[in-house]
Amino acid sequence: MQLKALQPLRLLVIAGSARRGSLNLRLAGAAAALAREAGASVEALDLRALQLPLYDGDLEAAGGAPEEALRLLEAVRGADALLLVTPEYNGFPTPLLINAFDWLSRLGPTDERPAGLAVTANKPVALLSASPGPLGGLRSMNFLRQYLQMAFAMIVVPQQFALSRANEAFDAQGALQDERARSTVAGVLSALGALATALRAARTPG
Numbered sequence: 001m002q003l004k005a006l007q008p009l010r011l012l013v014i015a016g017s018a019r020r021g022s023l024n025l026r027l028a029g030a031a032a033a034l035a036r037e038a039g040a041s042v043e044a045l046d047l048r049a050l051q052l053p054l055y056d057g058d059l060e061a062a063g064g065a066p067e068e069a070l071r072l073l074e075a076v077r078g079a080d081a082l083l084l085v086t087p088e089y090n091g092f093p094t095p096l097l098i099n100a101f102d103w104l105s106r107l108g109p110t111d112e113r114p115a116g117l118a119v120t121a122n123k124p125v126a127l128l129s130a131s132p133g134p135l136g137g138l139r140s141m142n143f144l145r146q147y148l149q150m151a152f153a154m155i156v157v158p159q160q161f162a163l164s165r166a167n168e169a170f171d172a173q174g175a176l177q178d179e180r181a182r183s184t185v186a187g188v189l190s191a192l193g194a195l196a197t198a199l200r201a202a203r204t205p206g
């Protein structure tokens with residue numbers, strides 16, 4: 001599928017694995033490259049660099065939410081749409097990804113900024129996953145979809161893609177070797193771009 005123009009979409013890409021050599025980071029990079037080629041402005045948020053502690057109510061009671069959670073909030077706030085690329089750990093999205101969003105959900109409003117749940121509400125998001133296995137991490141996206149819709153009021157586009165045998169999927173430059181895989185990722189991005197455009201039009205007065 002030919003990727004439709006994504007300009008002027010501001011796309012935030014977050015991978016649920018931060019390890020060196022992560023297949024999901026590679027898929028996120030390949031999708032980001034496709035989105036940039038189509039004119040989107042892409043920000044990739046590295047969850048390892050964010051260094052969020054594991055959510056702990058005592059930590060929160062003692063010092064409030066960590067600064068890094070605010071960085072996540074501002075990144076989500078500044079984006080028209082999100083692309084989340086998640087590994088599957090025993091059928092679920094990774095703790096790294098869920099922990100980041102759990103912190104985001106704890107941020108209340110201040111004079112300077114809206115609450116975490118206010119910046120996610122009605123924000124379009126698309127999901128990808130990658131695994132060396134035959135299902136490509138498919139099950140993780142079903143839980144992630146439910147979590148984002150139910151708890152964060154995000155609008156998750158129906159189109160999604162699970163990259164199976166992901167350990168054999170990329171060339172030396174990090175691009176997807178299989179044309180069908182590239183085309184399916186392009187289809188997910190096109191659906192996300194179309195939804196973001198429609199929402200922007202609906203919100204524009206007059």
Ligand SMILES: Cc1cc2nc3c(=O)[nH]c(=O)nc-3n(C[C@H](O)[C@H](O)[C@H](O)COP(=O)(O)O)c2cc1C
Nearest residue numbers: 017022023024025087088089090091131132133137
């Ligand atoms: C704790 C754990 C559980 C896993 N469970 C699954 C699983 O349910 N399904 C699957 O396809 N792969 C599973 N895997 C394998 C991951 O898909 C594989 O390690 C993958 O490379 C992780 O993503 P990354 O390369 O982006 O870090 C699991 C790996 C770990 C460490």
